[in-house]
Amino acid sequence: MTHVPALPVRRGLIFVSAAGIAWGTGGAVGDFLRRAGDLSPVAVTFWRFVIGAALLLGVTFIGRPAGSRRAADPRRSWRMILALGTTMAVSQVAYFAAIAESGVALATMIAMGVNPLFVAAGGRLLLGERLSRAAKTGVGAAVAGLAMLAGGPGEFSAAGAGYAVLSAAAYAAMTLLSGAKRSGRADREGEARGDTVAWSFVAGAVCLLPLALADRVLPSGGDPLAATLSLAYLGIVPTALAYGLFFAGLGVVSGTTAAVVVLLEPLVAGAIGVILLGEHLTPLQLAGGALLMAAVYRLGRAELAAGPAGEGDGRA
Incomplete structure (x- = not known):
């Protein structure tokens, strides 16, 4: 069996950071699609998954050398794929529903603020991840920073907050499922590699299709062309x-x-809201942003010092 070297921790942190930055643009695009394309949160998520799955499957199968292509393994963990697809679908639909109720900034802040608590608790209880002092400090500082960010002007909605918490819970489940391999509780074929991620999007899209068809699945409204281009961006980048x-x-x-x-x-x-949407940040929110950045830096330094996660676990 061929073993490949693990991804360097520094590069892994860069990858995760780039994902966070790309996701930061998704909420505003989804809100635009709701307004300009008259699409529901379910329809936005459905097209996001369809486009994302097509691109990831294309990269996976076209980019793989012909000699290395493997026949489908009957032991592939379809349960893992279905679980990832379902949790991603629930997380995204709830997130866009929260945006519709509370706006981009507040919905994002609530969802992302609650998420580290769910992940930390789940990682400790389900995966046996031990929280170092740096991790506890980082999580605490991150939650405090987000509380300060959410303390400014904004439309608070109980329904929006509920959707945001549901999104965070599903997102945390997705994170824990995809990271389960490090604890040795997921088999090799259940690892979140490129093809597994792509098929998870397919599973999520299939689950959402009946709901999308029951409402409106195609963009309409004021600017269908702009909505279509926005859907393409949403499927490609975030x-x-x-x-x-x-x-x-x-x-x-x-x-x-x-x-x-x-x-x-x-x-x-938040930056998109200030620069493009004319929103304003209070001094409290600016301080919260600085604290949040400090928490990200603290966790990144701690991860680099700890070395690769799961080192020596026989990961292929």
Whole structure:
């Protein structure tokens, strides 16, 4: 059996950080699609998954040398694929529903603020991940920073907050599932590699198709062309590229650290709100952003010092 070297931790952190930055643009695009394309959160997520799956499958099968292509393995963990697809679908639909209720900035801040707590608790209880002092400090600082970011002006909605928490819970489940390999509780074929991620998007799209058809699956409204181009961007950058980088980075970065590093997402969402949407940040929110960046830096340094996650576990 061929073994390949593990991804360097530094590169894994860069991958996860890039995913967070790309995801930061997704909320604004999804909100634009709701307004300009008259698409529901289910329809937006459905097209996001369809486009992302097509791109990832194309990269996986076209980029793989012909001699290395393997026949389908009947032992492939379709349960893992279905679980990842379902959790990603629930997370995204709930996220766009939260945006519709509370706006891009506040929905993103709540969802991403709660997520590290779910991941840290789940990683400790389910995967046996031990939280170092640096991890505890980083998670605490990240949550405090996001609380400060959310403390400014914004439309608070109980329904929006509920959707955001549901999105965070599903996202945490996805993170823990894809990182389960480091604990030795997932088989080799269940690892979140490129083809598994792509098929997870297919599974999620299939689950969402009946719901999307029951409403409106094609863009309409004021500017269908702009909506179509926005869907293409949403499927390419914050989906195929971002999820591919995120799952690759999770091969060497712990789930708790990844959950904090991708908090770059609300920072990017906040910057888009200020620069493009004319929103304003208070001094409290600016301080919260600085604290959040400090937490990301702290976790990144701790991860580099600890070395590759799962080192010596026989990962192929």
